[in-house]
Amino acid sequence: MTAPSCAVCGSPASQRCAKCHLTAYCSKDHQRQHWKTHRSLCSPYRVCQSEELGRYLEASRDILPGELILKDSPLVLGPRQVTVPVCLGCFTPVNGSYSCTLCGWPLCGPECQKVVLHYPECQLSRNRPVKVQVQKFMQVNQMYECITPLRCLWLKEQDPAKWSTLTQMESHLQERVNTDVYEVIQANVVDFSKQYLKVTSYTPEEIQTVCGIIEVNGFEIPGPNAIGVYGKACLLEHACIPNTTRTFDSQLNIIVRAAVKIPKGSHISTSYTDPMWGTANRQLHLKTSKYFKCTCGRCQDPTELGTHLSSLRCGQCPSGLVLPSPSPLTPEVWLCNSCSASLDVERVEEFLKQTGEKLVSLKEGSLAASESFLKATCSKLSENHYYRSDVKLAMAQMYGRGGGEHHQGDLQELSKDQLERKGSLSREVLALADIFSPGETRLRGLLKYELQAACREKYRRLPKKLKSSPQAKALLQECVECLQEASTILLRESPLQDEYQLALQAEADLGDLTALLAKFR
Numbered sequence: 001m002t003a004p005s006c007a008v009c010g011s012p013a014s015q016r017c018a019k020c021h022l023t024a025y026c027s028k029d030h031q032r033q034h035w036k037t038h039r040s041l042c043s044p045y046r047v048c049q050s051e052e053l054g055r056y057l058e059a060s061r062d063i064l065p066g067e068l069i070l071k072d073s074p075l076v077l078g079p080r081q082v083t084v085p086v087c088l089g090c091f092t093p094v095n096g097s098y099s100c101t102l103c104g105w106p107l108c109g110p111e112c113q114k115v116v117l118h119y120p121e122c123q124l125s126r127n128r129p130v131k132v133q134v135q136k137f138m139q140v141n142q143m144y145e146c147i148t149p150l151r152c153l154w155l156k157e158q159d160p161a162k163w164s165t166l167t168q169m170e171s172h173l174q175e176r177v178n179t180d181v182y183e184v185i186q187a188n189v190v191d192f193s194k195q196y197l198k199v200t201s202y203t204p205e206e207i208q209t210v211c212g213i214i215e216v217n218g219f220e221i222p223g224p225n226a227i228g229v230y231g232k233a234c235l236l237e238h239a240c241i242p243n244t245t246r247t248f249d250s251q252l253n254i255i256v257r258a259a260v261k262i263p264k265g266s267h268i269s270t271s272y273t274d275p276m277w278g279t280a281n282r283q284l285h286l287k288t289s290k291y292f293k294c295t296c297g298r299c300q301d302p303t304e305l306g307t308h309l310s311s312l313r314c315g316q317c318p319s320g321l322v323l324p325s326p327s328p329l330t331p332e333v334w335l336c337n338s339c340s341a342s343l344d345v346e347r348v349e350e351f352l353k354q355t356g357e358k359l360v361s362l363k364e365g366s367l368a369a370s371e372s373f374l375k376a377t378c379s380k381l382s383e384n385h386y387y388r389s390d391v392k393l394a395m396a397q398m399y400g401r402g403g404g405e406h407h408q409g410d411l412q413e414l415s416k417d418q419l420e421r422k423g424s425l426s427r428e429v430l431a432l433a434d435i436f437s438p439g440e441t442r443l444r445g446l447l448k449y450e451l452q453a454a455c456r457e458k459y460r461r462l463p464k465k466l467k468s469s470p471q472a473k474a475l476l477q478e479c480v481e482c483l484q485e486a487s488t489i490l491l492r493e494s495p496l497q498d499e500y501q502l503a504l505q506a507e508a509d510l511g512d513l514t515a516l517l518a519k520f521r
């Protein structure tokens, strides 16, 4: 690795800013001289290291909710490992109607052939005597598993500085050797690159290492269905209750903001899973793709902080809940907290698997099917169980949204009970989000938007004589508060995301409702 250079004179630097540990100086004098410029740019974090976590980020000053912590451009961008054929310039699914005239990989058109993103595999595929031929569209195609690894390996010759940043990342190669995933990569990436693409410049170990780096450090980017590896953002450690949120802009830079106040000296974290998943699912994901066991307070608590997000209902007594024992990290049996009836771990796993399958078949289902799922599971799963909460979130968004976005018309068609249901489902999931995904997060923004929609429709339905009542004022106040939060949070999303459109709608509605509320003052 090359030595850092002084931010003032460019000569080799041996000292770094004590706040961010990023900007380097050759002397104290140059550091003092640079402070005026550096102060506004100095990152609110520093890079630290521990035996347990490896490198991690710590707040170098108090960071306020919503504050930008870092914006990072991708070192490598590519299709996800498991994907249908996509354009290698823009990640849109392709049907084979256009292929790169130089290498044969399908693209969506000549414009995408010029995109630099496509350059590595285009160059590397040219040793083949004939062009690449992709035949299976509309289904997962294993040929694409090699693309993102090859884009990583391309940096080795073409961009040594990026290669150095990439290869400092954790690959957990030792833990991966002899696992199923290692064997799959051997066939679909190592052998495929050599035998089909005729790429011979990289060793099997180098290829396996970058595949580990992608899995451990990559961020799935919603929307374009891509994966990005980021040099700074990869340093965020995992927490089951994270204190940041992340979004991606239209250039697919990652933007990390504080979700809650992060006091100076605290670790800065993200969730490598979904904070609304139950403990067993989070643990499984962390073990099989991030290679560590989380032992945080939430993971150790069978009640998941009193929410019973993973608990089952007891079939032997009226009010008992069944929890993993002695701990969710080492479950030997599931026990009722009231009558001590027990269930085998395997039985619980099988039951959850079957219930999960029913849930998946509902995903694009109707409100009626979702209500039936809740009804069918209310005697088997705790009220807040993650499966139920997942369905409740979807339902809070579905009620009153016949045609995609909220049209007042769709909300107007809801019965009084359905309207109440939309409001109460939003509140229930918000209460869980406050615990597991606290602060200014996308989930909160979305739920606040749904809640205001229900309150607003309730206000609209008030008879004329009650339109100036304290009840009307309370409803409007709640709408305005919800819209303020929803628009602040969701405006941070990429303009390409649906959430951003909701934010614009929320902003527009906020103006109207604030004017209405002002009449009460």
Ligand SMILES: C[S@@+](CC[C@H](N)C(=O)[O-])C[C@H]1O[C@@H](n2cnc3c(N)ncnc32)[C@H](O)[C@@H]1O
Pocket: 052, 053, 054, 055, 056, 168, 169, 170, 172, 216, 217, 234, 235, 236, 237, 238, 239, 290, 291, 292, 293, 294
């Ligand atoms: C994306 S990397 C984070 C940066 C990494 N620590 C480094 O030094 O490059 C993910 C790896 O960091 C470690 N890690 C992150 N969060 C952790 C946590 N909460 N507990 C234990 N290890 C963690 C694990 O080794 C994990 O595979």
